[in-house]
Amino acid sequence: MAPIRDEPDDATTPVADLLDLSGQSALVTGAGRGIGAAIAARFAEAGAAVAVHYRSSSSGAEELVASIEARGGTAVTVSADLTRGNEVDALMAKVVARLGRLDILVNNAGVYPLSPLIEMSEEEWDSVIDANLKSVFLCTRSAARAMIERGKGGAIVNIASVEGELPAPMHSHYTSAKAGTLMHTRSAALELGPHGIRVNAVSPGLIWRPGLEEDWPEGVERWRQTAPLGRVGRPREVADACLFLASPASAWITGAALPVDGGILARAVF
Numbered sequence: 001m002a003p004i005r006d007e008p009d010d011a012t013t014p015v016a017d018l019l020d021l022s023g024q025s026a027l028v029t030g031a032g033r034g035i036g037a038a039i040a041a042r043f044a045e046a047g048a049a050v051a052v053h054y055r056s057s058s059s060g061a062e063e064l065v066a067s068i069e070a071r072g073g074t075a076v077t078v079s080a081d082l083t084r085g086n087e088v089d090a091l092m093a094k095v096v097a098r099l100g101r102l103d104i105l106v107n108n109a110g111v112y113p114l115s116p117l118i119e120m121s122e123e124e125w126d127s128v129i130d131a132n133l134k135s136v137f138l139c140t141r142s143a144a145r146a147m148i149e150r151g152k153g154g155a156i157v158n159i160a161s162v163e164g165e166l167p168a169p170m171h172s173h174y175t176s177a178k179a180g181t182l183m184h185t186r187s188a189a190l191e192l193g194p195h196g197i198r199v200n201a202v203s204p205g206l207i208w209r210p211g212l213e214e215d216w217p218e219g220v221e222r223w224r225q226t227a228p229l230g231r232v233g234r235p236r237e238v239a240d241a242c243l244f245l246a247s248p249a250s251a252w253i254t255g256a257a258l259p260v261d262g263g264i265l266a267r268a269v270f
Helices: 034-045 059-070 085-097 122-150 173-195 217-226 233-248
Strands: 024-029 049-054 073-078 104-107 154-159 197-204 257-260
Touching: 024 034, 024 085, 034 049, 034 059, 034 073, 034 233, 049 059, 049 085, 049 233, 059 217, 073 233, 085 122, 085 217, 104 173, 122 154, 122 173, 122 197, 154 173, 154 233, 173 197, 233 257
Parallel strands: 024 049, 024 104, 049 073, 104 154, 154 197, 197 257
Antiparallel strands: none
16 A cells, blocks of 8 residues: 655745656546547656557547657557446556556546437446446556555546536436546545545546537537536546646545536536
């Protein structure tokens, strides 16, 4: 178990080192594109060796690794079905073998389908809960075991969603999974804190992706009109929040959920 110490206020980390991940290794799940890719790239920029996870298509993950290596960083691709415990355990073992250690886990992988509640099949419900919530449990359990065995603590960041607090039509499975992720974050923080492992969540709002405005123009416009900051978010802004929660800058933060949503959760309701 990592030691827990009370230190005087003058035992501070230099400002230049607060976001420095040099010498650490991180696993980012679902990192072949989008938010996951932005997180992996940002962690590599901060000095971490990064394991870029993908499930089926390797092209995006391989491109990201090549980009990180071209900038002088260290990165590897890893693949697993995160809804199967044996594959998750094998994945963690592979990350430790290839990078030498595991300090940080970002549970980003998930799916985002639409389905009306009264038409939703049992299989649809199960697949979304498994991909978005069961995977968080399995990866957290396996990563925590590796971190505890090493005895140096660690940081786990779960990608939740504002939909964990705000219901959305045709998303009863997804919102349930993300609400579960928020509570799992708090429960895991409670149990893993004595081992020096911090567990936090980031709750993104609407994040830009190629084609977003074309696919959902009315939704994007509603978001812009409702969010206090008046725009959708960027993947890099979610990555920056994850970097903060994985870094020494948040050394006394655990069990927290940080909205990265342009203020949507602070909107007026009447």
